[in-house]
Amino acid sequence: MKIYNSLLGRKEDFIPLDGNKVKMYACGITVSGEAHIGHAYQALIYDIIRKFLVKIGYDVTYARNYTDVDDKIIAKSNETGIPADEYALKMIENIDKEMARFKVGEPDVWLKATCCIEDIIEFIEGLIAKNHAYATEKGDVYFDVESFPEYGKLSHRNLEDALNGVRVDNDEMKKSPLDFALWKSAKEGEPYWTSPWGKGRPGWHIECSTMNRKAFGDQIDIHGGGRDLIFPHHENEIAQTEALTGKTFAKFWIHNGLIKVNGQKMSKSLGNSLLLKDLLDKYSAETVKFALLSTNYRGDINVTDNLFPDAQKHLVDFYTVYVNALNKGVALTGEYKEIDDEFNSAMSDDFNTALALSNLFKYFKLAKSSLNSGDIERAGAVLNQIKNTYSLLGLFEEDAKWFVETFGEKGEDVPNEVKLVAEERWTARLEKNWAKSDELRAKLLELGYVVKDYKDGYTLEKK
Numbered sequence: 001m002k003i004y005n006s007l008l009g010r011k012e013d014f015i016p017l018d019g020n021k022v023k024m025y026a027c028g029i030t031v032s033g034e035a036h037i038g039h040a041y042q043a044l045i046y047d048i049i050r051k052f053l054v055k056i057g058y059d060v061t062y063a064r065n066y067t068d069v070d071d072k073i074i075a076k077s078n079e080t081g082i083p084a085d086e087y088a089l090k091m092i093e094n095i096d097k098e099m100a101r102f103k104v105g106e107p108d109v110w111l112k113a114t115c116c117i118e119d120i121i122e123f124i125e126g127l128i129a130k131n132h133a134y135a136t137e138k139g140d141v142y143f144d145v146e147s148f149p150e151y152g153k154l155s156h157r158n159l160e161d162a163l164n165g166v167r168v169d170n171d172e173m174k175k176s177p178l179d180f181a182l183w184k185s186a187k188e189g190e191p192y193w194t195s196p197w198g199k200g201r202p203g204w205h206i207e208c209s210t211m212n213r214k215a216f217g218d219q220i221d222i223h224g225g226g227r228d229l230i231f232p233h234h235e236n237e238i239a240q241t242e243a244l245t246g247k248t249f250a251k252f253w254i255h256n257g258l259i260k261v262n263g264q265k266m267s268k269s270l271g272n273s274l275l276l277k278d279l280l281d282k283y284s285a286e287t288v289k290f291a292l293l294s295t296n297y298r299g300d301i302n303v304t305d306n307l308f309p310d311a312q313k314h315l316v317d318f319y320t321v322y323v324n325a326l327n328k329g330v331a332l333t334g335e336y337k338e339i340d341d342e343f344n345s346a347m348s349d350d351f352n353t354a355l356a357l358s359n360l361f362k363y364f365k366l367a368k369s370s371l372n373s374g375d376i377e378r379a380g381a382v383l384n385q386i387k388n389t390y391s392l393l394g395l396f397e398e399d400a401k402w403f404v405e406t407f408g409e410k411g412e413d414v415p416n417e418v419k420l421v422a423e424e425r426w427t428a429r430l431e432k433n434w435a436k437s438d439e440l441r442a443k444l445l446e447l448g449y450v451v452k453d454y455k456d457g458y459t460l461e462k463k
Contacts, residue, residue, distance in 0.1 A: 032072035063109035139185035139198035155231035223250035322400035334381030
């Protein structure tokens with residue numbers, strides 16, 4: 001098993017710190033808004049990494065966090081008039097709902113910054129005691145970057161480069177412009193906690209270091225996140241954690257690429273953010289996954305107009321093979337070891353999902369040729385192995401007939417207005433709100449469509 005380690009800039013053999021036990025942490029979402037495609041991508045990648053490591057025999061404990069106190073959350077609170085804690089809780093509920101629709105696995109350990117305030121204060125006190133941090137007269141606490149000579153080892157920057165790459169605030173009480181906030185004194189109207197330095201709240205970087213330590217202790221095997229977090233967030237995590245413990249914080253640093261929209265980095269300021277809810281209202285979760293996983297996780301993904309429609313077409317074609325096999329009475333049983341072996345080989349080379357997905361085309365070609373030649377047993381074994389192997393990526397878990405009828409050419413002709421009503425009705429059924437489900441079924445009839453329910457979904461047909 002080889003993993004690209006951002007700390008060293010190369011692939012390395014993966015050897016955990018403690019036998020086959022793996023401690024893995026991935027930075028989660030700052031809940032200042034709804035879940036977007038970047039959040040979904042990162043959650044998907046680290047869920048898959050966890051699942052593959054488990055598949056090949058490792059005992060993995062996987063932790064993720066929600067940052068639920070932050071400058072952006074406070075700004076949204078001021079904008080909406082909703083108290084910051086209530087706003088954060090509402091966003092977490094919304095994000096959890098969309099992630100459930102996306103069918104991404106839950107971590108073993110969920111952490112929230114506001115549940116670790118006492119731990120954060122204790123962490124900061126330890127840094128001050130070791131002369132790695134200092135408090136100001138205003139009640140702010142800063143990490144003294146010059147006290148940690150290895151600063152820059154993850155991002156491969158010297159202090160001058162780091163200074164050019166960091167946003168500098170104007171606090172004259174800082175010893176150096178590079179010093180970063182561990183504790184921020186409370187401004188009027190902001191949420192706060194009582195600390196030895198006065199009323200305030202934690203800085204962003206100290207939250208993740210503390211939550212990591214709370215979950216796993218001083219050292220972990222894998223720390224993950226988006227590439228945009230390498231500097232300054234992960235660099236600062238290394239500095240404050242290793243300054244406190246004197247130990248190597250994470251053995252492997254893994255970073256996924258960024259989402260671009262028609263070549264531009266996705267951002268709220270550019271107005272090109274793609275909300276997960278909007279994607280899932282239009283495409284299946286498997287379609288979104290297939291599109292995202294078709295690029296190696298370390299590369300950037302360019303979302304063009306054709307990315308998701310093309311992924312959906314491929315999946316419809318694949319699922320059509322299943323439909324044809326089932327119509328011929330093929331039993332999906334048996335194994336086809338070559339498929340699983342090639343999947344494991346691709347994933348063992350730095351989780352190469354792009355290669356694993358490209359192999360699907362030859363597997364389905366084999367399944368179709370087996371069907372055409374009458375080799376029913378081989379067709380069943382190939383199709384069964386694909387389902388069993390690729391379920392790790394969250395694929396081929398839907399009812400084949402439903403998928404083809406819903407997302408094939410007939411499904412694409414259904415007006416968006418009708419699709420939205422149908423999705424609302426399906427949600428009502430999942431929530432066992434039968435009255436609302438019946439009401440929306442009647443509305444679909446008025447719009448000229450009959451809905452048919454299956455175990456894992458539904459289809460729409462014109463009256």
